[in-house]
Amino acid sequence: MRVLSFSSCFPSSRNPTPGVFVLRRLAALARRVDLEVVHPKGWFPLLRRRARETPEERLSGIRVHHRPFLYVPNILKRFDGRLYAAGLRQWVTEYCDSHAVDLMDAHFVWPDGVAVSHLARHTGLPYTLTLRGTLNSRCRKRGFRSQIASALRGAAAVISVSRPMADLAAELGANPEHLHVIPNGVDLDVFRPVPRSEARRQLGLSLEGSLLVSVGHILPEKGFTELIEAVTQLPDTTRLAIIGGDTLHRRYAGRLRRLVRQRGLGGRVSFAGVQPPEVVAAYLSAADVSVLASYSEGCPNVVLESLACGTPVVATNVGAVPDIVRPGETGELVEPKHVDQLADVLNSALDRRWSREAVRQSVANRSWDDVASSVYGVWTGIVHRETNPPDASTARCGDTADIV
Numbered sequence: 001m002r003v004l005s006f007s008s009c010f011p012s013s014r015n016p017t018p019g020v021f022v023l024r025r026l027a028a029l030a031r032r033v034d035l036e037v038v039h040p041k042g043w044f045p046l047l048r049r050r051a052r053e054t055p056e057e058r059l060s061g062i063r064v065h066h067r068p069f070l071y072v073p074n075i076l077k078r079f080d081g082r083l084y085a086a087g088l089r090q091w092v093t094e095y096c097d098s099h100a101v102d103l104m105d106a107h108f109v110w111p112d113g114v115a116v117s118h119l120a121r122h123t124g125l126p127y128t129l130t131l132r133g134t135l136n137s138r139c140r141k142r143g144f145r146s147q148i149a150s151a152l153r154g155a156a157a158v159i160s161v162s163r164p165m166a167d168l169a170a171e172l173g174a175n176p177e178h179l180h181v182i183p184n185g186v187d188l189d190v191f192r193p194v195p196r197s198e199a200r201r202q203l204g205l206s207l208e209g210s211l212l213v214s215v216g217h218i219l220p221e222k223g224f225t226e227l228i229e230a231v232t233q234l235p236d237t238t239r240l241a242i243i244g245g246d247t248l249h250r251r252y253a254g255r256l257r258r259l260v261r262q263r264g265l266g267g268r269v270s271f272a273g274v275q276p277p278e279v280v281a282a283y284l285s286a287a288d289v290s291v292l293a294s295y296s297e298g299c300p301n302v303v304l305e306s307l308a309c310g311t312p313v314v315a316t317n318v319g320a321v322p323d324i325v326r327p328g329e330t331g332e333l334v335e336p337k338h339v340d341q342l343a344d345v346l347n348s349a350l351d352r353r354w355s356r357e358a359v360r361q362s363v364a365n366r367s368w369d370d371v372a373s374s375v376y377g378v379w380t381g382i383v384h385r386e387t388n389p390p391d392a393s394t395a396r397c398g399d400t401a402d403i404v
Contacts, residue, residue, distance in 0.1 A: 001033040001034065001102050001103070001379065001380070001383055002033070002034040002035075002099060002100060002101050002102050002103075003029070003033050003034070003035045003036075003101070003102065003103045003104070003105050003379065004035075004036055004037075004038060004092070004095065004096070004099075004101050004103075004104050004105070005026055005035060005036070005037045005038070005104075005105040005106075005107065006037075006038045006040065006104065006105065006106050006107065006112050006115070006116050007019055007022045007037065007038075007039060007106075007107035007108065007112060008039070008040050008041075008042075008084075008108065008111060008112050009022065009107070009108060010022055010023065010037065010039040010064070011023055011059060012039065012057065012059070012064070012066060013054075013057055013059070016276070017245070017274050017276075019107075020277065021184055021301045022107050022132075023059060023060055023062070024060075024185065024187060024368045025184070025185065025368055025371055025372060025375065026062060027060040027061060027062060027368070028185075028368040028369050028371065028372030029372045029375060029376060029379075030060075030061060030062050031372070032372065032376050033376070033379070035062065036062065036063045036064070036065065037062055037063070037064045037065065038064075038065050038067055038088065038092070039064055039065065039066045039067070040067050040068075040069050040084055040087070040088060040111075040112075040115070041066060041067070041068050041069070042068075042069055042070070042071035042073075042080070042083075042084075043068045043069070043070065043071070044070070044071060044072060044073055045070075054066065055067075065091075067087070067088055067091060068087065069083055069084050069086070069087025069088060070083055070086075070087055071083050071084070078141075078143035078144055078147070080110070080111040080114075080115075081110065081111040081113075081114030081115045081117075081118070081147055081151075082114075082115075082118065084111045084112075084114075084115035085114075085115040085116075085118035085119050085122075088115070088119065089118075089119065089122060092119050092122075092123065093122065093123060096123050096125065101123075101125060102125075102383050102386070103125065103126055103127065103128065103156075103379060103382060103383060104116050104119065104120055104123075104125050104126070104127040104128075105127065105128045105130075105379075106127060106128065106129045106130065107130045107132060108130070108131075108132050108134055109129060109131055109132075109134060109135050109138060109139075109148055109151065109152070110134055110138045110144065110148065112129075113129040113148070113151040113152070113155075114147045114148060114150075114151045116129070116151075117129075117150065117151035117154050117155070120154070121154070126156035126382055126386055127154075127155055127156060128155060128156060128157045128158070128159060128378065128379070128382065129151060129152065129155040129157075129158050129159070130158075130159045130160075130161070131158065131159070131160040131161065131162075131165045131166070131169060131298065132161055132298045132299075133161070133162075133165070133296070133297055133298025133299075133319065134298075135148070135165050135168060135169065135298075136165070136168065136296050137296070139168070139172060145172070148172065149172040149173045152169050152172050152173055152174040153172075153173045153174065153175070155174065155178065156178060156382045156385075156386075157178045157179075157180060157378050157379075157381075157382055158174045158175075158178060158179050158180070159180050159181075159182050159375065159378060160179065160180070160181050160182075160298075161181075161182065161183050161184050161298045161299030161319075161320060162181070162183065162297075162298050162299050162319045162320030162323070163181050163320070163323065164319060164320075165298060165319070166179050166180075166181050180374075180378050182371060182374045182375060182378075183299045183320055183323065183324070183366070183371070184298075184299040184301050184304060184366075184371065185304070185366050185367050185368035185369075185370060185371035185372075186301065186304040186305055186307075186308045186363055186366050186367070186368070187277070187305075187308075187367075187368065188308055188363075188364070188366075188367050190277050190278060190281050191277075191281045191284065191304075191305040191306075191308035191309050192281070192308060192309065192360075193285060193309055193310035193356050193357075193360055194281075194282065194285040194309070195285075196285060196286055196287075196288075198285075199282045199283075199285035199286035200286045202282050202286075203279075203282055203283065203286055205241075205286055206239075208237070209237035209238060209239060210234075210235070210237060210238045210239070210288045210289075210350045211238075211239050211240075211241065211286055211287045211288055212231070212238065212239070212240045212241070212287060212288070212289055212290070212291050212346065212350075213240075213241050213242075213243065213283045213284055213286070213287035213289075213290045213291070213306075213311075214227055214240065214241075214242050214243070214290065214291045214292065214293070215242075215243045215244055215280055215283070215284075215290070215292075215302040215305075216243075216244045216292070216294070216300075216302060217244050217245055217246075217248055217249075218242070218244050218245065218246035218248070218249060218252060218253045218256065218271075219248060219249050219252065220249065220252050221294060221295045221296065222244075222292075222293065222294050222295075223292075223293025223294050223295060223316065223336060223337070224242060224256055224293065225255075225256065225259065226293050226336075226337055226338075226339045226342060227240070227291055227293045227342065228240070228256065228259055228260060228263065228265065228269060229259075229263070229339045229343075230293075230339050230340075230342040230343040230346060231263075231265060231268065231269060231343075232263050232265065232343075233339075233340070233343035233347075234343060234346060234347060234350070235347075236268070238268070238350065239268045239269070239270070240265075240268065240269045240270070240291075241269075241270050241272055241283060241287075242256075242269070242270070242271050242272065243272045243273070243274075243275050243279075243280055243283055244273070244274065245273065245274040246271075246273075253271075256271075257271070280302075280305065281305065281309060284305060284306045284309040284311050285309045285310070285311065287306075287311050288311075288349075288350055289311065289312055289313070289314055289331075289346065289349045289350055290302070290303075290306040290311050290312070290313050290314075291313070291314050291315070291342075291346065292313065292314075292315040292316060292321070293315075293316055293334075293336070293342060294315075294316055294318060294336065295316070295318065295336045295337065296318050296319060296336075297316075297318045297319035297320070297321060298319050298320065299319060299320035299324075300315075300319065300320075300321065303315055303321060303324050303325065304324065304363050304366055307324070307325075307330055307331075307359050307360065307362055307363045308360060308363050308366075309360070310356030310357065310359045310360040311356070311359065312330055312331040312332075312349060312352075312354045312359055313325050313330065313331035313332075314331055314332050314333075314334065314342070314345055314346055314349050315331065315332075315333060315334070316333070316334055316335065316336045317333040317334065317335055317336075318336060321333065324362075324363075326362060329358065329359075329362070330354075330358070330359045330362045331349070331359075332345045332348070332349055
């Protein structure tokens with residue numbers, strides 16, 4: 001089986017942090033099938049851009065093609081999918097003609113899913129579409145919903161990292177028989193329990209007091225404003241470390257830093273910036289509790305990574321989080337945007353003694369190889385259907401595919 005996978009959020013040698021979770025899944029799948037990745041990068045001629053990626057490189061053993069396409073920033077966003085498809089059409093056609101591709105695989109419904117639906121119609125190939133958290137916001141926007149619905153209806157399979165997104169996809173017209181819920185995995189070798197004191201020494205952090213860690217892009221929807229406000233209600237010995245980049249929303253990052261100063265939290269709240277996975281793992285092991293205050297999510301990897309480090313999680317009740325966190329056993333759930341509730345639950349979680357081993361064991365079967373096995377089963381089913389179409393005279397009425 002040969003698969004061509006598309007992801008506009010993907011790491012590179014120049015920028016190794018975006019979309020690492022996509023790379024992890026595809027690297028595990030590449031051990032089962034012939035797989036290459038297309039990483040489309042939007043460009044606009046009037047903007048000064050960073051140095052472009054090399055056209056091709058290998059990451060984790062996968063051949064990655066960095067391909068540019070024209071887009072118009074800030075305006076005409078509803079055309080991103082079409083521009084993406086138009087910019088890659090000739091290259092994809094030539095690639096598929098020379099490589100005998102069996103299946104195209106899109107990550108993120110926008111713009112990848114929409115673009116790949118156009119490319120699939122052009123090449124006559126089946127495609128899969130993975131829902132990773134952007135469906136909720138995108139489908140509410142005028143000019144996006146109909147395109148997303150069309151892409152979902154045309155997919156040979158829709159893989160959702162959470163059940164709520166799978167339900168929404170069905171409402172938008174995805175074939176229920178082709179819907180599969182396959183949550184993200186976690187690298188259990190990188191994210192593993194390290195004694196808290198040892199992890200803090202590695203990071204140069206104080207051994208005294210409680211430490212909260214929150215990992216994520218510095219964006220308003222990640223709930224950092226509410227988290228910082230909640231810290232004002234915690235004991236003075238409690239500190240918060242925020243790990244994540246702010247390049248996507250620098251104004252918001254500036255507002256957060258001003259809020260920290262205004263609340264007198266300069267000595268208690270720190271911004272550690274973007275960090276490689278090994279350092280993120282050290283922070284999670286150093287923490288007493290990790291926090292995710294997002295307004296919405298798909299299947300947040302940071303929750304899985306924290307649990308793999310044996311660190312309990314206080315997280316908002318969104319996306320796949322309630323399927324991952326067991327209240328009272330591996331963490332606690334709160335409602336988004338509720339500062340007082342978040343503060344109360346954090347106080348309680350910091351006072352409680354948690355079994356790090358039990359927390360770790362809750363994700364012991366969530367490796368990327370386990371995830372790849374499930375996805376591979378979906379892919380082989382599609383290729384089998386394409387090469388062995390059912391005989392209408394023998395098909396059984398009511399046959400359905402399971403939602404994994």
